[in-house]
Amino acid sequence: MVSSPDQPALLSVQRLSGPSGGSVQVQNVNFSLRPSEALAIVGPKGAGKTTLLDLMSCLKSSAAGRVIYQGRDVLSLAPYRLARLGLALVGEQLSLLKEATVLDNLLLARHGERRTGLLQHVFFPPWVRNEEVNHRRRVEEVIEVLDLHSARHRKICDLPSGVRRFVDLGRALVLRPRLVLGDELFRGLSPAESAAMARALRLVRRSGVSLVLTGEDEGVTAGVADRVAHMEAGVLRLITEREVAPS
Numbered sequence: 001m002v003s004s005p006d007q008p009a010l011l012s013v014q015r016l017s018g019p020s021g022g023s024v025q026v027q028n029v030n031f032s033l034r035p036s037e038a039l040a041i042v043g044p045k046g047a048g049k050t051t052l053l054d055l056m057s058c059l060k061s062s063a064a065g066r067v068i069y070q071g072r073d074v075l076s077l078a079p080y081r082l083a084r085l086g087l088a089l090v091g092e093q094l095s096l097l098k099e100a101t102v103l104d105n106l107l108l109a110r111h112g113e114r115r116t117g118l119l120q121h122v123f124f125p126p127w128v129r130n131e132e133v134n135h136r137r138r139v140e141e142v143i144e145v146l147d148l149h150s151a152r153h154r155k156i157c158d159l160p161s162g163v164r165r166f167v168d169l170g171r172a173l174v175l176r177p178r179l180v181l182g183d184e185l186f187r188g189l190s191p192a193e194s195a196a197m198a199r200a201l202r203l204v205r206r207s208g209v210s211l212v213l214t215g216e217d218e219g220v221t222a223g224v225a226d227r228v229a230h231m232e233a234g235v236l237r238l239i240t241e242r243e244v245a246p247s
Contacts, residue, residue, distance in 0.1 A: 007034045008071075009032040009034055010033055010035045010037075010069070010070060010179060011067070011068070011069050011179060011212075012033075012066075013029055013065070014030055014065055014068065015028050015030060015064060015066070016028070016055060016062055016065035017029070017062065017065055018060060018063040018064070019051065019055060019060040019061055019062065026048045026051050026055060026234045027233075027234045028065075028235075029052060029235075029236045030236075033210050035208060036208050036209065036210055037211075037226065037227070038205055038210065038211035038212075038221075038224055038225040038226055039212050039225055039226075039229060040213045040221035040224070040227070040229070041213070041215075041230075041231050042215050042217065042228060042230055043214075043216065044216060045216060047234070048231055048234040048235075050183050050184075050214065051234075052214075052231070052236070053089060053181045053183050054089075055067075056181060057082060057087065057089040058074065058077055058079050058082055059089070069082075069085065070086075070178070074087070083175060086175075086176070086179060087177060087179045088172035088175060088179070088180050088181070089172070089180075090168055090169050090171075090172050090181065090183065094165065094168045095168060095171070096164060096167060097156065098155070098156045098157040099156070101152065101153050101156075102148055102153070102154060102156065102167050103143075103152045105156060105167055105170075106139045106167070106170050106171060106174050107139055109170075109171040109172075110139065138174050142174050145203050146167075146169065146170050147196060148163075161188055162188065162190060162193040163193075165188070166193075166197070166200070169185065169197075169200070177209060179212070180204070180211050180212075182211060182213045184214055185197060185201075185215075186221070194220060198221075198223050201213075201224045202223070211224070213225055222242075226241065226242060228240050228242060
């Protein structure tokens, strides 16, 4: 799926600064993103990239500005409400249950989509079974996209760090987001893992998901993002276009 310049913005960040209550690390950031478009934000460590994503996802309170997502200013919302609206953050710090398997971590991520409680699962009527089938179908789709077949029954604590990053991305994807904010998704990956991550992200884009990716090196997002913005000392500038390699 390729976005059209005529499509309305899925995301519009307007004069965003913050966080509030401390030294301002992000200064007057402005950019927009169309459906199925991908933007890479690159810059040195400490440039403010993680802080920017935290502000956009309401993990930190902004000092000024707006984040318009699907026509609505979302800065006053709780992070879990953003997730329900289809905006997912995959942070640099992994958020996985280390003693659970890959499959269990992905199924647990579907918890917010469940409409059933304990009593319904005790009696397990047909409509509850159908919901469970749908949850598992979505998890299997993500396992396929991220090529996690061989790791599905392994505990997180037994997996190398690179594979864990794929699983953390999978936890966001099982909720069928429209926008994924990925913080340093390529950090610590081997060349082979980086290539696999790029292939997976291109598949995610083809399904209509927009991406905002951060990294220290512009090269790591080559072939994934079609625009690049440079960030340093909390200032975002020099957005450039580039051609995205085919999947």
